[in-house]
Amino acid sequence: MACSAWLFGGYNPHRSALNIDHANENLYHFPVVCNQCENTYCAKVCPADAIYRDQETGAIVVDQEKCVGCKKEFCHEYCPIKVIHVDPFTRKAYKCDLCGGSPRCVESCPTGALELVVRVNTDQEEDR
Amino acid sequence: MNDGYMGKFLCVDLEAKTSLKLKVPDWLKQDYVGGKGFGAKLLSDLAPPGVDPLGPDNLLMFLTGPLCSTPAPAMRTCVVCKSPATHTFLDSYVGGRFGAEIKFAGYDGIIIRGTASDPVYLWIEDDRIEFRSAAKIWGSDALKANELIKQDLGHQEATVATIGQAGENGVLFSLICCEYNRQAGRGGAGAVMGSKKLKGIAIKGSQLVKVNRPDLFQQAVKKANRDIESAGDCSALTESGTSYAVPWSSSIGLLPYKNHSEQHDPKVNKIDDAAQDKHLFLGKSACFGCPIRCSQMGAVRTGKFASFVTDIIEYETVAMLGSNLAISNIRDIAYLNKLCDTLGMDSISAGAVIAFAFEAAEKELIQSPEKANLEFGSTKAAEHLLKSIALQEDELGKLLGQGVKKAAEQIGHDAPDFALHVKGLEIPGWGVKGSPGMGLAYATADRGACHQRGFPIGYEYGGALYKGEVVEPHSIEKKAEILIGDQNYLAGLDTLIKCDFGAFGVTAQSYIELLNAVTGLERPQSFIDELGERIWNLVRLFNLREGLDTGSDTLPAKLTGKALENGPLKGQRMKSEDLDLMLKEYYMIRNWDREGRPITKHLKQLGLNKERRFSIEKQLIAPENDEVKD
Numbered sequence A: 001m002a003c004s005a006w007l008f009g010g011y012n013p014h015r016s017a018l019n020i021d022h023a024n025e026n027l028y029h030f031p032v033v034c035n036q037c038e039n040t041y042c043a044k045v046c047p048a049d050a051i052y053r054d055q056e057t058g059a060i061v062v063d064q065e066k067c068v069g070c071k072k073e074f075c076h077e078y079c080p081i082k083v084i085h086v087d088p089f090t091r092k093a094y095k096c097d098l099c100g101g102s103p104r105c106v107e108s109c110p111t112g113a114l115e116l117v118v119r120v121n122t123d124q125e126e127d128r
Numbered sequence B: 001m002n003d004g005y006m007g008k009f010l011c012v013d014l015e016a017k018t019s020l021k022l023k024v025p026d027w028l029k030q031d032y033v034g035g036k037g038f039g040a041k042l043l044s045d046l047a048p049p050g051v052d053p054l055g056p057d058n059l060l061m062f063l064t065g066p067l068c069s070t071p072a073p074a075m076r077t078c079v080v081c082k083s084p085a086t087h088t089f090l091d092s093y094v095g096g097r098f099g100a101e102i103k104f105a106g107y108d109g110i111i112i113r114g115t116a117s118d119p120v121y122l123w124i125e126d127d128r129i130e131f132r133s134a135a136k137i138w139g140s141d142a143l144k145a146n147e148l149i150k151q152d153l154g155h156q157e158a159t160v161a162t163i164g165q166a167g168e169n170g171v172l173f174s175l176i177c178c179e180y181n182r183q184a185g186r187g188g189a190g191a192v193m194g195s196k197k198l199k200g201i202a203i204k205g206s207q208l209v210k211v212n213r214p215d216l217f218q219q220a221v222k223k224a225n226r227d228i229e230s231a232g233d234c235s236a237l238t239e240s241g242t243s244y245a246v247p248w249s250s251s252i253g254l255l256p257y258k259n260h261s262e263q264h265d266p267k268v269n270k271i272d273d274a275a276q277d278k279h280l281f282l283g284k285s286a287c288f289g290c291p292i293r294c295s296q297m298g299a300v301r302t303g304k305f306a307s308f309v310t311d312i313i314e315y316e317t318v319a320m321l322g323s324n325l326a327i328s329n330i331r332d333i334a335y336l337n338k339l340c341d342t343l344g345m346d347s348i349s350a351g352a353v354i355a356f357a358f359e360a361a362e363k364e365l366i367q368s369p370e371k372a373n374l375e376f377g378s379t380k381a382a383e384h385l386l387k388s389i390a391l392q393e394d395e396l397g398k399l400l401g402q403g404v405k406k407a408a409e410q411i412g413h414d415a416p417d418f419a420l421h422v423k424g425l426e427i428p429g430w431g432v433k434g435s436p437g438m439g440l441a442y443a444t445a446d447r448g449a450c451h452q453r454g455f456p457i458g459y460e461y462g463g464a465l466y467k468g469e470v471v472e473p474h475s476i477e478k479k480a481e482i483l484i485g486d487q488n489y490l491a492g493l494d495t496l497i498k499c500d501f502g503a504f505g506v507t508a509q510s511y512i513e514l515l516n517a518v519t520g521l522e523r524p525q526s527f528i529d530e531l532g533e534r535i536w537n538l539v540r541l542f543n544l545r546e547g548l549d550t551g552s553d554t555l556p557a558k559l560t561g562k563a564l565e566n567g568p569l570k571g572q573r574m575k576s577e578d579l580d581l582m583l584k585e586y587y588m589i590r591n592w593d594r595e596g597r598p599i600t601k602h603l604k605q606l607g608l609n610k611e612r613r614f615s616i617e618k619q620l621i622a623p624e625n626d627e628v629k630d
C-alpha cells in the first residue's frame, strides 16, 4: 500500500510493485519482490531500451519517457516472477525502484516482516 | 475530492440483473461516516417497513468506511441487512480483504436487492458487473465455492465472498465467508444471501484510495501502530489470538459450561492457547493490512479427523463448541469449527443450538436421532447435528436450524427457559452470573445477545478503570452508565470500521486523527461518541418500527435463575430484580421512556427528527457521467 502511494499517490496493492501470494487457505504467504536481476530479462526484451540500472541505488528502473507501453508488454511477459507491470491507466511500465534507495514497504511494515538486505555479489554488485 | 471515499455505491438488482451507481451524498458522509452509520441510514430509508428478511425486498449491504483500504491499522467491513433471526437491524463485521477490494473497485459499498430466478454469483471488476450462473456451484460448501468461482472466472487473484449449504437452505444463523477464515457470522446474513440465490461475490479493483492530507495521515498511522504495540492486549492477540482469553475466562469464572449451567470448565487446559499452540498452530495470518495479525493458521495433523488446515480456534468457538458442550479435545473442536466454516454457520449460535438440544434431550423433551446420542461431551452428536441442520435433512435439523428461540417455542414445556438467546440471537461465550454488566449488555445490545456492543467484563474483571476508578464486579451500580458509554463509543467506531481488537490499543484521539487526516475535516474527539449515540438511537427506531417488543430487553430464565454451584464465582447469580433496576436506569440515561422508546425531545437533540432520506432515484449517477473523479 505504501508502494502504490509512492508510485501513484493512492492506496491499492494491485497497483503496487510487489505481490504477496497466499496459499492453502492463507496458511502460507510469499512476498514476491523484484530481484533487481543481474541478468535483466525485462531490460533485454524492452524494444524501447527503457529499462536500465540506476547506478546510485542499484535498482532496475523504467525510464517513463522512453517506455512506449508496447502492446505485448514484453517486460511483464518475460519477467520470470511477473513483478513489472504496465499500468492500465498510464500505459507505462512500473516496477520496484527501491523507492530511490529507502523502500517505503520496509519503512511502513509495522511487523518488521520486510527488510532490505544488501547482497554483495562477487562482482560487488548490490542486489536485493 | 480526496477524502478516503470512493464517492459511489454499487446497487445491484438480482431480479432484473441490472446494476446502478449511486452517489454517496456529502450529508451522508458527514452525518453517518460509513459502516454501521451508512447501514443504519440506508436500511431505514430503503427497506420497506415490515420487510420479510428472507424476501426479495430485504437489502443485503457490504459497506466500508473512509479508513478502510488504507494503512490505518485493523479495519474491517460491515454487512448490514434485516436479520432473519431477530427481525431487527443486523450489522455483522468481517475482516479479510473483501471490503478492501470493494473500495479498490471504486465503491464505498454494495447494496443488493431482489432475488435471482436461478443461482448466480456476481463478478465485479471496477465498472464491469457480471451476473454469472452459479448452477454448478450451488450445493458446494463455502470454501469449495470460493475455489470453483475463481476457477470459473480464471482469476485466482479475485477476492471472493461465499455462502455454504446452510445459507442456501435458510438456516437462520448462517454466515458469509470471506476468504478464507473470515466470516460475517452472526445474525443470519448468509441466509439472506441464500434467499436471494446469490452464492458468491467475486471482486477485484484497480482504483486508488486517496487521502486528503497524506503527510498527516502517515503520522497518524504511525501513532496508531504505536498504540497497538504498547497495548498488552494487542500483543497477547499477536502472540496467540483470542485463544489467550480461554484460560483467563475460566479462571475468573465466566467460561460457559454445559449450556451455561456452570461458568468454569474443569478441563480447560485441554482447550486453551497452550493446547492450541501445541496441537494446531503453524504460522500467522492477518486481515488486510493489519499489524496485529491475530490469526494463527495451523493444521490438525493427528487424530480421527486428520488432516486439515485450520485457523485458530477463536475464544468464542472454544467456548461455544468446546466448554459449553463439555467437549475437551481441541482437535474435535477444530473439526466442528471447520464444519461450521465450510457448511457456513456461525459457530457461536451453532454451539448454542447444540447445547440447547443436548439439554432438551437430557430433559427428554426431544429424542436423540438414531445415529447419535444427544449428550454433553459427544463430538459425534455435535457433528451429526451440524450436518443435519446445514443440509436440512431431517425434522430435527429443520427444528434446530431456526435457532433456539423458535425451536423452543415449538418444543414447548419449559424449553424457552433454557433457550439462551436475546431477541432471537443466541448468547455467546461469556457467562453473566457474577457479571451484571454483561447481563445488561446482552439484554440491550441492538442486534440481540452480543458481546461486542459493550463488554463490561473488561471493567468488572479485566482491570479497566471507569473515569479513573476501579469498578466493583458484582455490584449493579454505574453499570448502565458504563455500558451506554461503551455502546456509543463502539457504534461510533463501527462507522470507521474498527476491528474490536484494534480498539484495544488505538486510542480515541488516534482514531480521530486518522479520520481527520483522511477526510480533511476537523472533528473533535467527542465526535465519535456523539455519532455513536445518534446511530444507536436510529437503530432503535428502526427496530421499533419493525415490531421490536421492548419486553425483549431481557435475559432468558436460566440465566436469572439459581446461583452457580461451582467454580470461582460459586454462589453468584444474576437476579432479575437487579436486571430490572439496571434496565430502568439504562432507559433513563438514554432518554428513552419506560417502554424503551426514544423520547421526541431527545431525537431532536440528536438531529434524528429532520427528514433527510436517502433515495435511490435522487442519487442515481447517469451512466454517461459514470467517471471516477480524482
Ligand code: SF4
Pocket: A033, A034, A035, A036, A037, A039, A040, A041, A042, A043, A060, A078, A079, A080, A081, A082, A083, A084, A095
Ligand atoms: S522486473 Fe523481473 S526481470 Fe526485471 S529486474 Fe525485476 S525480477 Fe528481474
Ligand code: SF4
Pocket: A045, A046, A047, A048, A049, A050, A051, A062, A066, A067, A068, A069, A070, A071, A073, A074, A075, A076, A086, A092, A093
Ligand atoms: S512496456 Fe515499456 S518498459 Fe515494458 S517492454 Fe514495453 S516499452 Fe519496454
Ligand code: SF4
Pocket: B074, B075, B076, B095, B096, B237, B285, B286, B287, B290, B291, B292, B293, B294, B295, B499, B500, B501, B502
Ligand atoms: S486484529 Fe485480527 S481480526 Fe482484527 S483486523 Fe487484525 S487480523 Fe483481523
